[in-house]
Amino acid sequence: MHFDWAFTLQILPLLARAALTTIEATVIGYAFALVAGLLLALLRRSRRRWISWPVGLFIEFIRSTPLLVQLYFLFFVFPDYGIVLSGMVAGVLGLGIHYSTYTSEVYRAGLESIPRGQWEAATALGFSPLRVYTNVIIPQAVPPVVPALGNYLVGMFKDSPLLSAIAVVELMQRAKIIGSETFRYLEPVTLVGLFFIGLSLIAAYLIRRAEWRLSLAYRITRQNPTK
């Protein structure tokens, strides 16, 4: 079987449009995971057992079950209970929730690295617990874990083809449709691979930039004291 360049050019626009869906689902899902992950990490640290315990259980449960199963639940099982989600919404939610449990562990490591003295100083100054987090703890805890958070963006791109299982016409689903209509899989699937390489590279580049910008402010706080 030879590689048909004319056919490749012909399906390129179709796949490019599907790539936009992939990007949309991943970026929104990632934004969700960044926010929800931080919330989960904070709740899990709560001194109130009835908050921290169920949250910890939730995190472990989601982390130990496959994303595909979770997507099936959101898309195929939830409607039985009256919650009907479109493929896209179920997909974004599924990716977001699944990855928020990973990012929450990353945030947790960052939060735990902050010395006790920072809390004590903020308490002595009369900061409310919320202000301690927003103004003292989180600004110190997050910059060091940005690289680890960034890795999950790339990971999420690579998990997004799972959305094809719940009728979201993203890259993989589009390639499958093209294949079943034309009986040619080589070109569409190769293109899908190339699209993912491109997306991963772009994501990695953006993460590096974010890291660099954060480290401008961050590095200066980690210099050795001029004794």
Added chain:
Amino acid sequence: MAEPIVQFQSVTKRFGELVVLDALDLDVAPNEQLVIIGPSGSGKSTLLRLLMTLERPNDGYIKVAGDYLYHMPRNGGLVPADVRHIRKVRANIGMVFQQFNLFPHMTALRNVSEAPRLVLGLSKEEARARAVELLETVGLGDKLESYPAQLSGGQQQRVAIARALAMRPRILLFDEVTSALDPELVGEVLGVMKRLATEEDQTMLVVTHEMGFARDVADRVCFFDGGRIVEQGPPAQIFSEPREARTREFLRAVLEPGG
């Protein structure tokens, strides 16, 4: 003695089996400079940390500026205080720590201006003006935009003092604030504290190993051992004619190292 601004009434603090403070009674007068000395583990830092609410007492009462710190009156009796009450009473107190505990992601200026802005509700300009003035009085008017990591230990501790002062606390706590400093940097920090004591007559509770400072600045020196006040009095008496054998022993050990 005027109405005390700080009162410990039979305060006990235990860590597990270990009794760190043993039914302690202590009054501090407004504008008094109280220096607390004693061997490590004698409960002197715990005393400050209880006042700052960084630890909770197991027993007893603490009064600050007329209010109970951990209790509030209700129906003629006292009940455990809620968070709001504790925060309100705690606002009378500021603290400077051994490890400085500056916020590393903020400039010196923001370290000092952040709490007045967020907690006291000062405008950005007011908070900045107050911070600049305080940093100038501690001799750091040229370090406003420096981050803590760019400052020496002595400079960091002076920022920390300015940060505590920015909240205008009626009572200021110093917890071994020179112990983490290189010897040549101790003087600049003690100098700032001495000026606070003599010029502002700031009420302060100072836990320290700097006996020279205690002698020069203190109105009263308390010698702690085993969670109790063994002896207290004016520095002249404590240092020249200590009554208790344990005090003499301790002073001999710290004043004549190796001797």
